[in-house]
Amino acid sequence: MKQKIEKIVKSSSIGNSLLLMIGTGISQFVPVLFSPLLARIYSPADFGDLAIFMAFSVIIGMCASGMYEYAIVLPEKENDAISIVKLITIISLFISFLCGIIFIILSFYIKIEEFYYLVPFSIFFTTCYNILSYWYNRTQKYKILNIVRILQSVIIVAGSFMFYSYKNGLIYGFVLGGLFCCIMYLLNFLIHFRKINLKEIKRVAIVYKKFPTLILPSSLMNTVSGYAPVFFIKKFYTSSQLGSYSMSNRVLTAPISVISTAIGQVYFKNLSDYYNEEKDELIKKTFQNSTYVLSFISIVIFLPLFFFGENLAIFVFGKAWKEAGEFIEIIALASMIKFIVSPLSTILIVKKELNKVAKWQTIYFFTSMTIFIIGSFFSIKTLLWIYVVHETILYGIYYYIMKNMIDRN
Numbered sequence: 558m559k560q561k562i563e564k565i566v567k568s569s570s571i572g573n574s575l576l577l578m579i580g581t582g583i584s585q586f587v588p589v590l591f592s593p594l595l596a597r598i599y600s601p602a603d604f605g606d607l608a609i610f611m612a613f614s615v616i617i618g619m620c621a622s623g624m625y626e627y628a629i630v631l632p633e634k635e636n637d638a639i640s641i642v643k644l645i646t647i648i649s650l651f652i653s654f655l656c657g658i659i660f661i662i663l664s665f666y667i668k669i670e671e672f673y674y675l676v677p678f679s680i681f682f683t684t685c686y687n688i689l690s691y692w693y694n695r696t697q698k699y700k701i702l703n704i705v706r707i708l709q710s711v712i713i714v715a716g717s718f719m720f721y722s723y724k725n726g727l728i729y730g731f732v733l734g735g736l737f738c739c740i741m742y743l744l745n746f747l748i749h750f751r752k753i754n755l756k757e758i759k760r761v762a763i764v765y766k767k768f769p770t771l772i773l774p775s776s777l778m779n780t781v782s783g784y785a786p787v788f789f790i791k792k793f794y795t796s797s798q799l800g801s802y803s804m805s806n807r808v809l810t811a812p813i814s815v816i817s818t819a820i821g822q823v824y825f826k827n828l829s830d831y832y833n834e835e836k837d838e839l840i841k842k843t844f845q846n847s848t849y850v851l852s853f854i855s856i857v858i859f860l861p862l863f864f865f866g867e868n869l870a871i872f873v874f875g876k877a878w879k880e881a882g883e884f885i886e887i888i889a890l891a892s893m894i895k896f897i898v899s900p901l902s903t904i905l906i907v908k909k910e911l912n913k914v915a916k917w918q919t920i921y922f923f924t925s926m927t928i929f930i931i932g933s934f935f936s937i938k939t940l941l942w943i944y945v946v947h948e949t950i951l952y953g954i955y956y957y958i959m960k961n962m963i964d965r966n
Contacts (some may be wrong), residue, residue: 584706591714592807596874598721601800605791606672607727608803612784613676618683619777621652623769626684627906629691631765638695639749640761642688646746647758649684653677672725675732682735685742692745705741709734767911775915778922785929786944793933798880802937805870805884809862809892841963844904851897859893862886887941891948898952904959913958921951 588595596604625645632638657677663669686709693702716730723729786806790799862869863886870882905914928947932940 583703584710587707587710588714589808591718592804593873593875595714595717595727596804596878599717599727601798601804601877602796603724603727603800604803604807605787605796605799606670606725607731608787608799608806609791610672610676610679610728611731612787613673614679614683616777616780616784617652617656617676618649618680618687619773619780621649621680622684622687623648624773624776625762625765625768626687626691627772628761628765628768629688630695632761636757637761638692639746640754640757641765642692642746643750643753644758644762645684645688646750649681653681656680670725672728675728679732679735682732682739686735686738689738689742689745705738709737712737767909771911771915772906775918775922779918782922782925785925786941789929789933789940790937794937798937801878801881802884804874804878804881805866805888808870808881808885809859809888840904840907844901844959844963847901848897851900855893855896859889859896862892863889883938884941887938887945891945894949894952898956898959901959902955904963908962910962913962917951917955917958924951 622645625641625648628641629638632641654677657674660669660673660676689705690702693699693705713730713734716733717727718730720726720729786802787799790802866885866889867879867882870878870885874881902914905911924947928943929940932943935943
């Protein structure tokens, strides 16, 4: 057993994951570190507005990229990967511009909060960040990716403090961090836009057309499902409760982003290489090793939050955030299984089992909407417990699908 653990830790997959974990961990630790101060200068409603803003940015941003960023890692030729970057950029600029026009037109008929006018910029900035992440993952420039993530977090926090006297200071800080990613994107890829071969861009768009046509609709439903609590809490409960949920989600998302994303990106890269080399046995072994590591880390992180989340929130953020601590204790159980399963799911993309991904995400969307519609008639804590049960069952099924596919192969 000891030799097996040592072999897992020394593997290139886990080694690169640990490298990414350090950088991503620091980048996530920065906003968490300053959250107690931000929680005292911004109201729960401000955090609620930020959650809504991020929801629109991410959801529309998925449409803006067509999910083609996943394809950046896949081609053997670098020119094909560059063509995919150009394709994503063209689509993103068009969607961002169209979104801006829509908001301007709507403003003539209904009152729109000022921060919505920043959504088009945030959409493009989010796309730039995704391109950089998958490009550096493809080229295995993990140190540079770490630096970009850390600096982005520092800028977001600094901007939040800089604009503290403004109503939407948290949103301004978030957009400022996105602007930094946009600048980094331009430094890396602007030179490639001197020559634009539309035939090549069209060719890669067709080759990887399953991402926008099959993965995007189902992933979009999955993302909408993930943000469903934000929209339903805003609609059926108080702004204070939305702020408390946003803060609890912020705390629980940190470890998921730090470790799960880091392992998931390297895991995705390795699986892609093994698939191209037809090394099915290594694919199975990588899947198993990643499951062991993620499961162990998940238990270490989320079980303490389940038992002591309320006390931790009061100690860190103050008594005003007691309710956020109660939410943390409930949602920690759902976060535990999502932490394990989410990064592993890229095995279905590598194996080109996109139909399975689409079917699961479609089921997830409709069941999520159902439980939130029903749960909204109860107290918010009852709603969250229903949500936890739902997540446990659905992600358990998702893992079974992946495990069954690998064992069958």
